[in-house]
Each structure stands twice: as structure tokens, then as C-alpha cells.
Amino acid sequence: MKVAFTGGKGGTGKSTIAVNVANVLSKFGKVVLIDADAGCPNDHIFFGAELRNGTPVELFVPIINDRCDLCERCVDACPENALIKLNGKIKVFPNMCNGCGTCKIVCPRNAIDNGKKVVGHVYFSKLRGLDLLTASIVEGEKESLHAINKAKSLARGDYDFYIYDTSAGTGSSVVSVLEDADIIVAVTEPTPFGAHDLKLILDITSQLNKRTFVVINRSDIGDNSKIERLCNERGVRVISRIKFDRELVKYYINQKLLDENVDAYSEIKKIANFIRGESS
Ligand code: SF4
Ligand code: SF4
Structure with missing residues (x-):
């Protein structure tokens, strides 16, 4: 089962949720987490992993003879x-x-010979309970697609769950990940920007004909009605509403995985259980 966590807007808590759901799922099956936010990958930090010995992502460049x-x-x-x-x-x-x-x-x-340039790297980390593939682009490179495609091609194995953490936005690199997913979880927040960007994501997932579900993060800090109405209109189910939690913020700042001491953990388990249900 391939699940893409996405969110049109940055800062919705998408990575925190994707990483923690992957961690919970790893107690039930073999998981690979693919950090596809190649411009700014940070999933490894939650696990205290370092990015070392990456596989280079190379592109053709012409050499004129x-x-x-x-x-x-x-x-x-x-x-x-x-x-x-x-x-x-x-x-x-x-x-x-x-x-x-x-x-x-x-x-x-x-008169053109094959040259090459390195546009990024993919890092493999063997973590407690799950494998992590991190796509990363080199400084100055704008296009993430090649590094993401390389990460996807390296995610081979007998995994039960492939969890993608996309970058923010609705660019081609995000769409390429969504295309690959069996289901999509769009993480949003109850603000006008959140509703606006969720609509963009739902437009794309509907065009891709992908089953899509919504998580409302910090659901108690604003007016959910716009988001709920949008989801109703589109026939998209809200599978979790995660309340703002100061403890969760502390875990986030310290880049720690959530545990039973945080109220939000029950919602993370709920999302993981939902994915398990969808995969069976
Ligand atoms: S220089 Fe690069 S971008 Fe231009 S045609 Fe050749 S391969 Fe394509
Ligand atoms: S000969 Fe080939 S490399 Fe030279 S200008 Fe013409 S197309 Fe370009």
C-alpha cells in the first residue's frame, strides 16, 4: 500500500504526521518512508539519523566536440x-x-558527447523498525523531480507500507508522487489559506482519480466549517482532527517522535489504523 501525505501549504504539520504514522505502522508491517521534500528534507531529523553516503542523482549534460x-x-x-x-x-x-x-x-x-552533472542525492537510512529514503537536491538546483524519481526507484523491497512525505505546493514533483500513491492523505489546517490550498490539492487528486482523505491539524484553532464544507462537496472523508497541543509543539521543536504522553498520539494511531484498514 502506497500512501502519500501531502498538503498544498507549508507548515501544516504534514511531515510530523507522516513520520509519526510511519513509525506506528512499523509496529504492524515493513515500512519504507520516502522523504520527497527534496529541497528541504527533514524526516531523518525526527529519527536522529544523519544523511551520509548518498547515491548521486546524475543528469546528462552536453559536451560539444x-x-x-x-x-x-x-x-x-x-x-x-x-x-x-x-x-x-x-x-x-x-x-x-x-x-x-x-x-x-x-x-x-x-558533435555532442555525453557529459553529466550531479543534481542531487538519495540517502538510505536503516532505522529502528523502518527504512528511510531521503531525496535531496544539491544547492542551486531547482528541479526535485529527478531526485524523487531516483528515491522511488530505490524503494524496492518487500514493504507492506510505502509512506511518501511530499513537499508543499502542487508542482510537478508533488504530482509525480501523488500519481504513484494508492491513497492520498491531505493535511490541512482551519485557516483561509489552508482551505484554499486544500482545494488545489483536491482538484489534482480528483483529476488523478485517487482516493483522498483529509486530516485537519490544529483543528481547534480556527473555523473548520470551510474545510468541512469543501470535503462534503467533494465527497472526501475527514479521517482525523488533531487538536493544537503544546506538548506536541515541544516534541516537534525537539524533533522527537510522538508517544503516549501526547494527546495527539491517539489521532496518529487512528490514522495508522485507518491506513491498515484500507490496505487489507
Ligand atoms: S542543453 Fe540540456 S536542456 Fe538544452 S537541449 Fe541539451 S540536454 Fe536539453
Ligand atoms: S553541429 Fe551540433 S553541436 Fe554544433 S551547433 Fe550544430 S547542432 Fe550544435
């Missing part, structure tokens, strides 16, 4: 404007190149 006659077909075809003719040479801007390979395909003189 001596056969080039400066016809500029590659320059015209490049979708990222990563090539220009300058001082009698074709200059490549690797930071702008997305590795699509179009330049190599259109070159009539076989």
Missing part, C-alpha cells in the same frame, strides 16, 4: 536556453540544462 560546425540547431532546439553561440563556440550553461538530450538528437554532425 570538434565536429561542431556552429550550425546552431542545438541552440534553437534547447527548451531551457542553456546553449548559446559565443566567441565562435557553442557554450553550455550546465545549471540551466534539464538533461532532456534534445540537443544531441538534433545535432546533424554527432
Whole structure:
């Protein structure tokens, strides 16, 4: 069973919930948690794990060889404007190149060799009870998709539960994770921004035809009616309402996993049990 925890907006508590649900599920089956927030991965911190010895994520970058006659077909075809003719040479801007390979395909003189650049890493951590794969992009890189796809491809194994923690927003890297999931859990909060971003997520999950459920975090700090109404209209079930809890904030600040001493833990167990039910 593949479950994606997402939330259009940042700061809804999505990662805290995803990590803790994964931790509870690990008592019932084999779990891999995939941190797909490649621009700012932080799931490992909850487990006190360090990111070491990552598998590099490499992309093709063109290297222009001596056969080039400066016809500029590659320059015209490049979708990222990563090539220009300058001082009698074709200059490549690797930071702008997305590795699509179009330049190599259109070159009539076989004047482009294969170069590569590292755009990110995927880190594997064996933790107590579960495996963690962390996708991460290198500084200056904007595109997370390649690192996330690599993490997904490395999540091979006989796992009972694949738990994805997406980044905020509704960009292509988030959609690629949602596409892969059996069910989606959208984490939101009762604020106008929360309702607005939840609507965007529900639009996407409905287009993807994915079963989607909602968790309202900090459910007692605002007016839930907009969110509840939206969920009713869309036929989406709210599976948990987690109240604001000062103890939970302390655990979050200290990057600790939740336990029975925190009221919210019962809701985390409820979400985990719901997922177990859906997987059987
Ligand atoms: S691989 Fe694609 S993006 Fe990169 S230089 Fe070639 S055409 Fe442009
Ligand atoms: S398409 Fe090939 S030959 Fe033409 S400018 Fe580009 S690298 Fe040179």
C-alpha cells in the first residue's frame, strides 16, 4: 500500500504526521518512508539519523566536440536556453540544462558527447523498525523531480507500507508522487489559506482519480466549517482532527517522535489504523 501525505501549504504539520504514522505502522508491517521534500528534507531529523553516503542523482549534460560546425540547431532546439553561440563556440550553461538530450538528437554532425552533472542525492537510512529514503537536491538546483524519481526507484523491497512525505505546493514533483500513491492523505489546517490550498490539492487528486482523505491539524484553532464544507462537496472523508497541543509543539521543536504522553498520539494511531484498514 502506497500512501502519500501531502498538503498544498507549508507548515501544516504534514511531515510530523507522516513520520509519526510511519513509525506506528512499523509496529504492524515493513515500512519504507520516502522523504520527497527534496529541497528541504527533514524526516531523518525526527529519527536522529544523519544523511551520509548518498547515491548521486546524475543528469546528462552536453559536451560539444570538434565536429561542431556552429550550425546552431542545438541552440534553437534547447527548451531551457542553456546553449548559446559565443566567441565562435557553442557554450553550455550546465545549471540551466534539464538533461532532456534534445540537443544531441538534433545535432546533424554527432558533435555532442555525453557529459553529466550531479543534481542531487538519495540517502538510505536503516532505522529502528523502518527504512528511510531521503531525496535531496544539491544547492542551486531547482528541479526535485529527478531526485524523487531516483528515491522511488530505490524503494524496492518487500514493504507492506510505502509512506511518501511530499513537499508543499502542487508542482510537478508533488504530482509525480501523488500519481504513484494508492491513497492520498491531505493535511490541512482551519485557516483561509489552508482551505484554499486544500482545494488545489483536491482538484489534482480528483483529476488523478485517487482516493483522498483529509486530516485537519490544529483543528481547534480556527473555523473548520470551510474545510468541512469543501470535503462534503467533494465527497472526501475527514479521517482525523488533531487538536493544537503544546506538548506536541515541544516534541516537534525537539524533533522527537510522538508517544503516549501526547494527546495527539491517539489521532496518529487512528490514522495508522485507518491506513491498515484500507490496505487489507
Ligand atoms: S540536454 Fe536539453 S536542456 Fe540540456 S542543453 Fe541539451 S537541449 Fe538544452
Ligand atoms: S547542432 Fe551540433 S553541429 Fe550544430 S551547433 Fe550544435 S553541436 Fe554544433
